[in-house]
Amino acid sequence: MPTNTQYEADGTITRRCHACRQRRPLTEFKRNNAMLHGRGYMCKKCHTNRYSNDKSFNSWWQNRFNIARKRHRVTVNIAYIRKLWTAQTGKCALTGVAMVFERRSPFAASMDRINLTVDYVPGNIRLVTIAANLARRNYTDEQFQAWLAAVRAV
Numbered sequence: 001m002p003t004n005t006q007y008e009a010d011g012t013i014t015r016r017c018h019a020c021r022q023r024r025p026l027t028e029f030k031r032n033n034a035m036l037h038g039r040g041y042m043c044k045k046c047h048t049n050r051y052s053n054d055k056s057f058n059s060w061w062q063n064r065f066n067i068a069r070k071r072h073r074v075t076v077n078i079a080y081i082r083k084l085w086t087a088q089t090g091k092c093a094l095t096g097v098a099m100v101f102e103r104r105s106p107f108a109a110s111m112d113r114i115n116l117t118v119d120y121v122p123g124n125i126r127l128v129t130i131a132a133n134l135a136r137r138n139y140t141d142e143q144f145q146a147w148l149a150a151v152r153a154v
């Protein structure tokens with residue numbers, strides 16, 4: 001796995017975060033003595049998001065529930081979402097990229113209804129990046145994956 005580490009002209013070292021893709025000073029990365037320069041691949045902010053404390057995890061998903069409730073029935077709860085999050089290891093079920101808890105980010109975590117004729121109920125939910133969610137829209141998984149494969153092949 002590349003570290004995306006760079007030596008800047010001013011003598012500082014920067015690294016591109018594996019999750020948010022932002023280039024940040026090395027000091028903004030969590031310490032990890034097993035890694036190059038003793039810092040991990042993910043910035044502290046993303047690390048917190050990924051291995052979130054209950055408070056930020058819960059408030060993010062409560063907000064997503066509130067948005068979903070405007071148009072649909074929502075019977076999944078935080079415990080259910082946490083199980084999915086752990087099973088997916090924080091990665092988008094449609095694209096495989098890491099999700100974040102940041103408003104306005106295309107990588108922001110959201111709930112996707114697998115069967116669009118069914119509400120936000122257990123068994124019909126997977127966690128996906130908001131951009132993938134919007135792009136998939138009403139397309140079937142087959143259609144979406146065909147489109148994604150075409151984009152990746154460009």
Ligand SMILES: [Zn+2]
Pocket residue numbers: 017018019020021022042043044045046047
């Ligand atoms: Zn990051």
